[in-house]
Amino acid sequence: MAIRPPTTDAAISVIDLHKSFDGKEVLRGLDLDVERGESLVVVGGSGAGKTVFLKHLIGLLPPDEGNVVVDGVDITLASPGVALDLRKRFGMSFQEGALFDSMTVFDNIAFPIRRHTERNREEVAARVHECLRLVRLNGVDTKHPAELSGGMRRRVGFARAIALEPEFLLFDEPTTGLDPINTAAIANVINVMRRELEVTAVTITHDMSLAFRIADRIAMLRRGVIIALDTPEQFRVHPDPYLQAFLKGEVPADEEEAL
C-alpha cells in the first residue's frame, strides 16, 4: 500500500481509497488529484466504481480505507459541522436529476438558496432565473419534474447544483439515456457553466464523446483503480489495450468472461 502525503496544491486529493460492499471490492486503492479549476472526467465501464468514487468526494459514502482531502481538509476525518460547511461549497448533479418531485422547478432550484442564505424573495427569484439562464432553460418555473424531458431534468439538476455558486461541481453520468443532440447540448451547458463560474469540475461518464467535449484531463477507472490519466489528445493514443478497446467500443481480450 503506497503511503503518500497529500499534495497541497490540488483542489481535491484522493489517496489510496478502498471501498467494499458485502465483501465485494469496488475501489481498491484509488489515487487521484484534481487540479484547481480543471475539468476532470473519469471514464470507465459499468460497475467500474465510478459512482462510488464520486460519492466519496462529497462524503456521501465513507471510505473503508484512504482519504479524501478537499482544499487541505480531510473530509474523512472532519467533524460533522466542518463536513457540512464543506458540502456547501460543492454542487452535485445526479444521474437522473434527483429533483424533488413534490416541488416545482423553481422551488427545486430555490431550495439550497432558501436554506443556506438570508436572501429575500426577489433575490432568490433573481438567482433562480440566473441559474436557469446559464443552463439555457426558460418558462419552466411552475412545472413539476415529472412534466420535463430527461434532458431538461438534467439541466434543472445542474441549475440546482450551481445555485449556491459552488467551487466544485460534480456530475454523475450527465448524459446517460440522452440522444446525441441532447448530449452535445448538455456538453455545451457544462462548458458554459465552467467558464462563467470558474469551478473545478469532476464528471463521471462512460460517454467518450462527452468526455472529449468537456475534459481538460481524462482518467480511466477500471476494477477500482485509475489505470490512465492524460489530456484528451494523449488519451486517444494511449497504449493501454483495455483503454483502446473502450474507445473503439470493442470487447477487450481479457474481459470476455466478465460480460
Add this chain to the structure above:
Amino acid sequence: MVGREAVMMGWLDALGRVTLEALEELGRFFYILTQALLWAVRRPFDVAEWFRQMVRVGYDSVPVVLLTTMFTGMVLALQTYRGFERFHAEGFVGSVVALSLTRELAPVLVGLMVAGRVGSAMAAELGTMRVTEQIDALYAMATQPVQYLVVPRVGASVLMLPLLTLIGDAVGIIGGWMVAVGVFHANSVVYWHRTFQYLEVNDVTSGLIKAAFFGLILAGTGCAKGFYTSGGAEGVGRATTAAVVMGSVSILLSDFFLTKILF
C-alpha cells in the same frame, strides 16, 4: 443421525438469521428516532414542512377517524346493550361505551387507521426519494435528510394522534348514544349521566398518551422503512407493506404494555 443434525443446524441457522434481521430492524428504528430527536433541536426549523405534515397526518385523517370511531361506538352500544339486557344492566351501556372508547378503542383504532394511511405513505415517499437519489441530493446540498424529512413527520404524528383520538372519543360516544337512544329507546338524560358518571380524567389522558406513543411508533416505522429502502420500485413496495404490517403489530403489542404501565 447426521441427517437429523443437518436439519437441526438448518433450523438454528434460520432462527439466527431471523433474530439478526429483527434486531437490525429494531436498531434502525431506534437509530432513526434518536437521530430525529438530536436534529429536532437544531437550526434550521422547517416550520412549513412541520405544518404540511400536520395537515397530512391530522386534518386529512379526520374523515377516516370520524367514520371508524362513529361506527365503533355504535356497534359497541349495540353489542353491550344486547349483553347487558340479559342481567338487566342496560343502564350501564353509556359507561361501558365511554370507558372502552377513551381508554382503549379510540387510540388503538386511530393508531391503526393512521398507520395504514400515513405510515405507508411515509415509507413510500421516503423510499422513492431514496431510490431516486433525492435523499443523497438533500445531503449533497448540506441538508441533513433526517432533519428535513424525518423530524417533521415524527413530530407531526406525535402531536396529531392525540388530537385525532380526542375527536374519536367524542364521535364514538355520540355514536353509542345514537344507537342507545335511537334503536333501544334508552332515556337520553340517563344515558348521558351514566356516560360521565364513571369516566375519570385519567381515562381520557391515558388514552391520549397512548395515542402519542402510537404516533411515534407509526411514523418511526414508516420513516425507518422508507429511509433504508433499497432495490428500486420493488423495494419501495416492500418497504410500504412492511411499514403498515410492522407499524400495526407494534401498536397492538405496545398497547398492552403501555396500558399495563399507565394504570
